[in-house]
Amino acid sequence: MSSSIRVTVWNEFQHEKSHQAVIDVYPDGIHKVIADGFKTHGFENVRTATLDQPEHGLTEEVLAQTDVLTWWGHMAHGKVDDAIVERVHERVLQGMGLVVLHSGHHSKIFKKLMGTSCSLLWREAGENERIWVIEPGHPIADGLGPYIDIPAVEMYGEHFDIPAPDTLVFISWFKGGEVFRSGCCYHRGRGKVFYFRPGHETHPIYYQAEVQQVLANAARWAAPGKGPEFAYSGGRAINAKVPLEKLD
Amino acid sequence: MSSSIRVTVWNEFQHEKSHQAVIDVYPDGIHKVIADGFKTHGFENVRTATLDQPEHGLTEEVLAQTDVLTWWGHMAHGKVDDAIVERVHERVLQGMGLVVLHSGHHSKIFKKLMGTSCSLLWREAGENERIWVIEPGHPIADGLGPYIDIPAVEMYGEHFDIPAPDTLVFISWFKGGEVFRSGCCYHRGRGKVFYFRPGHETHPIYYQAEVQQVLANAARWAAPGKGPEFAYSGGRAINAKVPLEKLD
Amino acid sequence: MSSSIRVTVWNEFQHEKSHQAVIDVYPDGIHKVIADGFKTHGFENVRTATLDQPEHGLTEEVLAQTDVLTWWGHMAHGKVDDAIVERVHERVLQGMGLVVLHSGHHSKIFKKLMGTSCSLLWREAGENERIWVIEPGHPIADGLGPYIDIPAVEMYGEHFDIPAPDTLVFISWFKGGEVFRSGCCYHRGRGKVFYFRPGHETHPIYYQAEVQQVLANAARWAAPGKGPEFAYSGGRAINAKVPLEKLD
Amino acid sequence: MSSSIRVTVWNEFQHEKSHQAVIDVYPDGIHKVIADGFKTHGFENVRTATLDQPEHGLTEEVLAQTDVLTWWGHMAHGKVDDAIVERVHERVLQGMGLVVLHSGHHSKIFKKLMGTSCSLLWREAGENERIWVIEPGHPIADGLGPYIDIPAVEMYGEHFDIPAPDTLVFISWFKGGEVFRSGCCYHRGRGKVFYFRPGHETHPIYYQAEVQQVLANAARWAAPGKGPEFAYSGGRAINAKVPLEKLD
Numbered sequence: 001m002s003s004s005i006r007v008t009v010w011n012e013f014q015h016e017k018s019h020q021a022v023i024d025v026y027p028d029g030i031h032k033v034i035a036d037g038f039k040t041h042g043f044e045n046v047r048t049a050t051l052d053q054p055e056h057g058l059t060e061e062v063l064a065q066t067d068v069l070t071w072w073g074h075m076a077h078g079k080v081d082d083a084i085v086e087r088v089h090e091r092v093l094q095g096m097g098l099v100v101l102h103s104g105h106h107s108k109i110f111k112k113l114m115g116t117s118c119s120l121l122w123r124e125a126g127e128n129e130r131i132w133v134i135e136p137g138h139p140i141a142d143g144l145g146p147y148i149d150i151p152a153v154e155m156y157g158e159h160f161d162i163p164a165p166d167t168l169v170f171i172s173w174f175k176g177g178e179v180f181r182s183g184c185c186y187h188r189g190r191g192k193v194f195y196f197r198p199g200h201e202t203h204p205i206y207y208q209a210e211v212q213q214v215l216a217n218a219a220r221w222a223a224p225g226k227g228p229e230f231a232y233s234g235g236r237a238i239n240a241k242v243p244l245e246k247l248d
Numbered sequence: 249m250s251s252s253i254r255v256t257v258w259n260e261f262q263h264e265k266s267h268q269a270v271i272d273v274y275p276d277g278i279h280k281v282i283a284d285g286f287k288t289h290g291f292e293n294v295r296t297a298t299l300d301q302p303e304h305g306l307t308e309e310v311l312a313q314t315d316v317l318t319w320w321g322h323m324a325h326g327k328v329d330d331a332i333v334e335r336v337h338e339r340v341l342q343g344m345g346l347v348v349l350h351s352g353h354h355s356k357i358f359k360k361l362m363g364t365s366c367s368l369l370w371r372e373a374g375e376n377e378r379i380w381v382i383e384p385g386h387p388i389a390d391g392l393g394p395y396i397d398i399p400a401v402e403m404y405g406e407h408f409d410i411p412a413p414d415t416l417v418f419i420s421w422f423k424g425g426e427v428f429r430s431g432c433c434y435h436r437g438r439g440k441v442f443y444f445r446p447g448h449e450t451h452p453i454y455y456q457a458e459v460q461q462v463l464a465n466a467a468r469w470a471a472p473g474k475g476p477e478f479a480y481s482g483g484r485a486i487n488a489k490v491p492l493e494k495l496d
Numbered sequence: 497m498s499s500s501i502r503v504t505v506w507n508e509f510q511h512e513k514s515h516q517a518v519i520d521v522y523p524d525g526i527h528k529v530i531a532d533g534f535k536t537h538g539f540e541n542v543r544t545a546t547l548d549q550p551e552h553g554l555t556e557e558v559l560a561q562t563d564v565l566t567w568w569g570h571m572a573h574g575k576v577d578d579a580i581v582e583r584v585h586e587r588v589l590q591g592m593g594l595v596v597l598h599s600g601h602h603s604k605i606f607k608k609l610m611g612t613s614c615s616l617l618w619r620e621a622g623e624n625e626r627i628w629v630i631e632p633g634h635p636i637a638d639g640l641g642p643y644i645d646i647p648a649v650e651m652y653g654e655h656f657d658i659p660a661p662d663t664l665v666f667i668s669w670f671k672g673g674e675v676f677r678s679g680c681c682y683h684r685g686r687g688k689v690f691y692f693r694p695g696h697e698t699h700p701i702y703y704q705a706e707v708q709q710v711l712a713n714a715a716r717w718a719a720p721g722k723g724p725e726f727a728y729s730g731g732r733a734i735n736a737k738v739p740l741e742k743l744d
Numbered sequence: 745m746s747s748s749i750r751v752t753v754w755n756e757f758q759h760e761k762s763h764q765a766v767i768d769v770y771p772d773g774i775h776k777v778i779a780d781g782f783k784t785h786g787f788e789n790v791r792t793a794t795l796d797q798p799e800h801g802l803t804e805e806v807l808a809q810t811d812v813l814t815w816w817g818h819m820a821h822g823k824v825d826d827a828i829v830e831r832v833h834e835r836v837l838q839g840m841g842l843v844v845l846h847s848g849h850h851s852k853i854f855k856k857l858m859g860t861s862c863s864l865l866w867r868e869a870g871e872n873e874r875i876w877v878i879e880p881g882h883p884i885a886d887g888l889g890p891y892i893d894i895p896a897v898e899m900y901g902e903h904f905d906i907p908a909p910d911t912l913v914f915i916s917w918f919k920g921g922e923v924f925r926s927g928c929c930y931h932r933g934r935g936k937v938f939y940f941r942p943g944h945e946t947h948p949i950y951y952q953a954e955v956q957q958v959l960a961n962a963a964r965w966a967a968p969g970k971g972p973e974f975a976y977s978g979g980r981a982i983n984a985k986v987p988l989e990k991l992d
Contacts, residue, residue, distance in 0.1 A: 115857040115858055120982070122982070133654070142473050158628045158629070166414070177987055178984070225385050225389065227386065238865050240867045240899070243899075243920030368733050370735060375743050409685055411682065412879070416912070421923045423744075424743055425740030427916070487619065488617040491621060493672050495621055637971030683911075688881055722886040723883075
């Protein structure tokens with residue numbers, strides 16, 4: 001199924017320049033593999049952007065041409081310019097979809113959109129994860145079986161300090177004894193946000209077919225709707241001076 | 249935008265045989281106008297079914313070929329066979345979309361799916377209604393402005409005894425002083441349910457463009473997903489005898 | 497902290513008469529242990545009721561004097577009289593709290609209130625369960641640590657065919673590889689419903705301090721509010737003939 | 745019913761120093777009237793704090809002794825120190841309740857907790873408002889009838905750019921034709937947040953008995969729970985190095 005949804009895959013792209021264990025798994029960067037996954041699923045307009053590019057590759061022009069932005073970051077959250085975070089935030093409220101991946105839970109943009117610490121438990125022990133589908137009728141579960149098995153992961157555990165999702169699609173089980181809300185849908189402004197847990201810089205998780213399936217589903221779900229627009233910008237409320245009905 | 253979603257428009261089709269005021273507005277039945285609206289929006293597979301047909305027109309075969317069922321009833325809820333209600337219920341849990349309209353709030357199938365009385369306040373005074381979009385990024389709001397104006401309606405007011413919707417898309421304002429949650433999304437089993445308030449047998453509401461737009465949007469949203477199937481039938485839990493992980 | 501909340505602990509009380517393994521754990525019935533737990537937590541008005549009593553012990557009078565009803569059933573769901581189920585359902589809509597326990601997921605009253613099959617996966621292997629707190633600010637989590645460990649349980653796994661809870665308080669982890677939404681809050685009508693997974697006829701789970709703590713918390717949360725009453729009964733909508741505002 | 749919940753009523757307290765029309769209604773400040781309302785409802789520990797005090801009256805010590813903070817601001821949102829906003833935010837995540845009033849929708853703390861613009865429509869025309877109870881079993885509706893009438897208000901209309909509330913308790917109707925989600929509950933971290941629309945500097949709304957009732961209910965609901973604590977501070981995830989279960 002081909003798609004004209006315009007996806008921009010953002011990656012901080014730091015680990016892949018400095019850590020051999022990461023280079024071994026993602027020699028061209030995590031973004032390359034994620035972008036390839038979208039192409040496999042028929043997305044015809046996929047670009048990438050990274051931290052070291054001017055304006056982190058997220059210029060006004062790029063964002064204006066982006067329907068869905070995916071976000072991967074880990075070691076350099078603090079290096080993301082606040083002005084760019086504002087710009088992305090504004091675009092999400094206006095309707096752009098945002099898919100936040102794995103360690104992106106601590107990105108500035110996700111914390112700003114959630115309003116909470118977005119903190120969690122974690123452990124690097126290479127244990128296995130099983131991601132259960134909780135809402136089988138949700139489009140983000142399309143093409144999946146009752147669960148996804150991932151053989152070796154970094155664990156993320158509850159309490160995950162996020163707002164309760166509008167729709168909880170996945171819950172993860174970890175060998176070491178934890179659970180995690182790993183597929184979380186949110187409406188924010190006119191935009192849609194999906195947090196998806198899997199993925200790590202030293203595990204080849206973004207090569208896995210089910211994970212790529214979920215990302216494709218998520219982009220389709222998060223693409224902008226055609227509902228009414230709203231003057232989100234500038235922080236001003238709107239004076240509806242003339243009432244719609246006659247007042248006494 | 250053409251669509252291969254298979255829609256069955258169900259109508260009890262009673263008022264239109266006996267009440268002249270209804271015949272004047274819907275001479276071929278409410279279902280005819282609703283079905284025409286879907287066709288206008290590119291739906292290529294639209295059929296109708298009514299109470300007086302054998303099995304109310306909802307045979308196993310018809311339901312097996314239905315992606316989304318719309319339901320209009322009012323004066324004859326009690327005449328709907330419990331066995332057919334069970335059959336529709338089962339199909340919804342398996343993934344069929346259900347769009348319940350106006351006085352369908354008191355239909356057996358809606359009450360069974362909601363688990364509450366689904367009762368409300370009402371008044372027939374021909375006052376006007378304004379339906380506000382609350383979740384502008386939701387696909388059911390596609391193509392709408394900030395609100396829909398309906399010039400003359402039967403009022404439905406809170407308290408509306410339903411479960412809080414998974415997503416509340418619309419809230420109605422009525423001239424006489426009431427409000428109403430008038431666009432309510434639910435996941436139930438593998439299926440999706442949308443309740444949409446507008447529509448009445450003596451007001452030409454299903455001819456209105458925005459209302460037809462919402463119905464088309466709702467059918468697209470409610471169409472079955474491709475997520476994992478589940479053995480909902482027969483009321484038996486599933487013995488997962490062999491654990492996925494080694495027990496001690 | 498003493499409480500005047502009037503609790504009725506309902507138990508089908510069948511296994512405890514016929515299965516030695518159950519008698520060994522609950523010689524006076526599961527209801528006795530649950531009721532004792534409430535008393536430990538300061539509840540001064542606790543009674544019990546069982547299937548074999550006239551009207552299953554749930555007469556109009558008993559229900560009229562019940563603020564919160566807890567429900568345990570397993571092998572005899574089908575023997576519960578539909579008229580009693582209607583009566584309990586009506587009372588919940590009017591404001592009575594309902595706490596449904598473990599295998600009560602397949603009780604008539606829970607299925608009626610949920611509108612879904614309430615089915616799930618299960619396995620009897622005596623594995624351990626860890627119940628994680630997902631919403632740490634919810635009153636049902638009062639007095640708990642980050643999780644409750646239960647050493648040996650019957651497993652319940654997703655997909656659990658329920659409506660998404662209004663608030664999800666707990667998620668369970670099972671040794672064998674499954675997860676489960678094990679603490680689920682619902683508003684239904686004017687009443688509140690809490691489903692709590694733990695408990696089984698052959699494991700001494702209702703003796704466990706944290707489980708008793710959750711049941712006490714749940715009863716406090718589910719006790720009737722003092723909000724506006726509503727004419728839920730009789731299935732009639734209410735004609736608000738006189739508008740609150742002047743119509744043209 | 746007396747209460748030991750410690751409430752701090754915060755008010756920017758600017759209009760009441762400069763605008764005669766405001767002084768006429770609230771000669772000692774809006775906070776005085778709100779605080780008196782809490783006392784009427786049996787709250788024994790009520791203090792006030794205002795913008796012009798050192799640290800806006802919200803020192804570490806004051807917040808440490810506050811169970812529930814209420815927030816009224818309008819013309820001076822921008823003058824609230826970001827460091828104080830961070831401090832309040834942190835306390836909410838740790839468990840302090842926050843009740844945001846009327847024009848507080850555009851306060852820094854509310855926008856930070858919501859993650860959206862929190863913008864809306866407004867009109868000053870002195871029209872009447874009717875606040876309908878949507879969730880009659882919720883404790884914030886205690887003691888109310890089906891609706892609250894307020895004779896003259898500033899209108900706030902949808903679209904209100906907030907996350908869908910965890911629980912929507914009230915919806916407002918306005919004479920001029922708008923609706924508004926006017927009672928919104930949120931869990932954020934270990935804390936609870938309630939947004940309540942009514943109130944304005946030139947209308948005597950905080951003197952109204954039903955409004956004071958809702959504020960008392962809201963403080964009781966939002967008071968800190970005794971659930972598990974979590975290390976929200978400092979933005980660090982927690983390394984759960986030692987697994988709870990044996991890994992291979």
